[in-house]
Amino acid sequence: MPKTKKIPLRQCIACRELKPKKEMLRIVRTGEGKVFIDFSGKAAGRGAYICNDENCIKKLKKQKLINKVFGCEVSDDVYAAIEEEYFGKR
Numbered sequence: 130m131p132k133t134k135k136i137p138l139r140q141c142i143a144c145r146e147l148k149p150k151k152e153m154l155r156i157v158r159t160g161e162g163k164v165f166i167d168f169s170g171k172a173a174g175r176g177a178y179i180c181n182d183e184n185c186i187k188k189l190k191k192q193k194l195i196n197k198v199f200g201c202e203v204s205d206d207v208y209a210a211i212e213e214e215y216f217g218k219r
Contacts, residue, residue: 136150137150139178140178141178141179141185142156142177142179142189142194142195143179143185143186143189144180144184144185144188150178152181153178153179153180153181154166154168154179154180154215155170155176156176156179156195157172157173157174157176158174158175158195159174160173162201164211165210165211165214166214177198177199186211186212186215186216189208190208190209190211190212
């Protein structure tokens with residue numbers, strides 16, 4: 130019997146849905162406190178996942194979810210940069 134590969138699931142910090150890791154965007158906080166979208170999914174640092182969805186990206190800023198997840202103060206510039214990166218890649 131062939132061994133099936135397990136698909137890693139991650140929970141969206143905005144809508145709380147579990148989805149395959151490959152379908153989601155990773156937001157990283159490095160040791161220096163820099164926060165950004167990690168499109169490669171391999172950047173060093175603490176990661177949080179969010180759906181590749183417009184509504185979840187908007188909710189991220191509205192509810193300041195990165196502050197809650199990483200337990201640190203994240204400036205509005207970071208949220209703006211994340212929105213810009215996300216909507217710019219589309």
